[in-house]
Amino acid sequence: MLRLDLANVLFERIGPKGIDWPSALAAHARRLEAARDALWQRKSNPAEFLGWIDVPEDTETLRRVLRFREAQAWVEDLVVLGIGGSALGAQAVAAALGKGPVRLHFVDNVEPEPILELLRKLEPSKTLVNVISKSGSTAETMAAFLAFRRWLEDRLGPEWKRHVVVTTDPVKGILRPYAQAEGLPAFEVPPAVGGRFSVTCPVGTLPLAFAGVDLDNLLAGARKSNEQAGAALEHNLPAQTALLHHLFSQKGHHIVVFMPYSTRLRYLPDWFVQLHDESLGKMHDRAGQEVRTGTTAVRAIGTTDQHAQVQLFREGPYDKLINFVRLLSPSEDLEIPAVRGLEALDYLFGKSFFELLDAEAKATAHALAKAGQPNYTLTLDKLDAYHLGWLLQHLMWQTAFLGELWNINAFDQPGVELGKEYTYALMGRRGWEVLAQELRAEGVE
Ligand SMILES: O=P(O)(O)OC[C@H]1O[C@](O)(CO)[C@@H](O)[C@@H]1O
Numbered sequence: 001m002l003r004l005d006l007a008n009v010l011f012e013r014i015g016p017k018g019i020d021w022p023s024a025l026a027a028h029a030r031r032l033e034a035a036r037d038a039l040w041q042r043k044s045n046p047a048e049f050l051g052w053i054d055v056p057e058d059t060e061t062l063r064r065v066l067r068f069r070e071a072q073a074w075v076e077d078l079v080v081l082g083i084g085g086s087a088l089g090a091q092a093v094a095a096a097l098g099k100g101p102v103r104l105h106f107v108d109n110v111e112p113e114p115i116l117e118l119l120r121k122l123e124p125s126k127t128l129v130n131v132i133s134k135s136g137s138t139a140e141t142m143a144a145f146l147a148f149r150r151w152l153e154d155r156l157g158p159e160w161k162r163h164v165v166v167t168t169d170p171v172k173g174i175l176r177p178y179a180q181a182e183g184l185p186a187f188e189v190p191p192a193v194g195g196r197f198s199v200t201c202p203v204g205t206l207p208l209a210f211a212g213v214d215l216d217n218l219l220a221g222a223r224k225s226n227e228q229a230g231a232a233l234e235h236n237l238p239a240q241t242a243l244l245h246h247l248f249s250q251k252g253h254h255i256v257v258f259m260p261y262s263t264r265l266r267y268l269p270d271w272f273v274q275l276h277d278e279s280l281g282k283m284h285d286r287a288g289q290e291v292r293t294g295t296t297a298v299r300a301i302g303t304t305d306q307h308a309q310v311q312l313f314r315e316g317p318y319d320k321l322i323n324f325v326r327l328l329s330p331s332e333d334l335e336i337p338a339v340r341g342l343e344a345l346d347y348l349f350g351k352s353f354f355e356l357l358d359a360e361a362k363a364t365a366h367a368l369a370k371a372g373q374p375n376y377t378l379t380l381d382k383l384d385a386y387h388l389g390w391l392l393q394h395l396m397w398q399t400a401f402l403g404e405l406w407n408i409n410a411f412d413q414p415g416v417e418l419g420k421e422y423t424y425a426l427m428g429r430r431g432w433e434v435l436a437q438e439l440r441a442e443g444v445e
Pocket residue numbers: 083084085086132133134135136137138141195196278413416
């Protein structure tokens with residue numbers, strides 16, 4: 001189960017900063033129901049970018065992915081060339097559930113030193129490169145592809161083609177025709193699925209197949225979230241958490257801390273940050289009015305960040321809503337041993353590490369509540385593919401519901417374009433000479 005514990009957002013627990021949940025839910029019932037119905041109705045229209053709702057149903061594509069993985073038994077290292085939504089989902093799930101033996105590497109930056117370090121370490125004949133770009137135009141990913149393709153060809157000759165697999169849009173961009181011309185295997189990012197919503201399609205499943213993740217259960221978990229997202233409000237978890245975010249943003253809580261108590265989930269906040277920020281930080285609403293929506297997602301990991309950020313979360317401004325994620329059981333546990341001479345630590349003797357982790361999560365949530373800092377907890381029975389798939393899809397639904405509540409398009413990202421265009425100009429790309437001149441006049445060269 002994925003459950004919501006909202007005790008620490010209620011008046012009774014956190015005082016005047018809190019909410020009266022039953023009344024809030026009743027007051028927003030019609031809006032939330034309208035949002036739910038609108039999302040389900042619009043999903044068949046590709047222009048709405050709601051294709052991620054149906055992707056977990058597509059077990060046929062998953063079978064193709066798994067067959068491809070089985071046919072590449074020789075792979076020892078898989079290098080993912082992708083950025084943002086084309087890397088973060090697979091990275092988060094692989095860190096949480098990856099079993100090996102294939103080692104995964106994510107190249108999502110263009111800093112030369114780490115790329116060189118990786119290239120020096122890899123054995124080309126045992127390496128498969130998965131270039132992932134929906135648009136096929138992202139400079140970082142394309143630069144990495146040019147470098148890895150050359151590296152493979154220099155070392156393997158014409159054999160390099162066995163070592164590349166492409167994941168891109170079925171028609172748009174330059175990667176699809178290139179893959180066809182070179183005879184490279186290629187998988188699709190469905191046109192109606194944006195990068196940050198793509199973890200359950202081959203963008204995520206192909207690398208995760210090499211990481212040994214139980215993908216049938218990952219998709220089954222995502223389908224469970226779909227079931228909830230279509231349900232009546234009292235069972236509709238994403239509608240409820242979206243409402244929490246909406247209510248607290250209205251109260252001036254413009255920061256959302258996403259804090260799983262798990263090192264295995266250490267990359268999940270990175271995935272959430274892109275999902276949340278790129279989807280919800282918008283200048284205009286659907287009617288074209290300037291609205292400047294959004295709350296800023298912040299990454300944190302429990303218990304680690306108790307010793308870095310919790311001071312601020314407790315005593316700093318009342319501008320945050322903290323979303324804890326807590327596991328209810330460990331996959332394995334370790335006893336903390338008793339040691340003579342260290343009796344001052346006897347409160348730990350004989351307890352387990354999981355007990356300590358759990359106590360710290362509850363203690364921190366309550367300490368924040370005592371200070372009037374609103375926080376809620378999503379609990380997962382355990383960390384497995386099913387529950388993680390459920391959580392990922394839940395967070396996508398939450399984002400979609402918030403987009404509806406704020407009347408914005410949660411599925412585009414116009415704000416990143418100008419920076420890309422300036423980069424083209426600075427790099428001397430053909431066709432961008434005028435912009436390059438403008439930049440020079442503005443002192444940017
Ligand atoms: O898959 P692509 O097209 O390379 O895009 C990578 C990322 O770049 C963005 O388009 C914008 O930064 C993200 O939305 C996306 O996840």
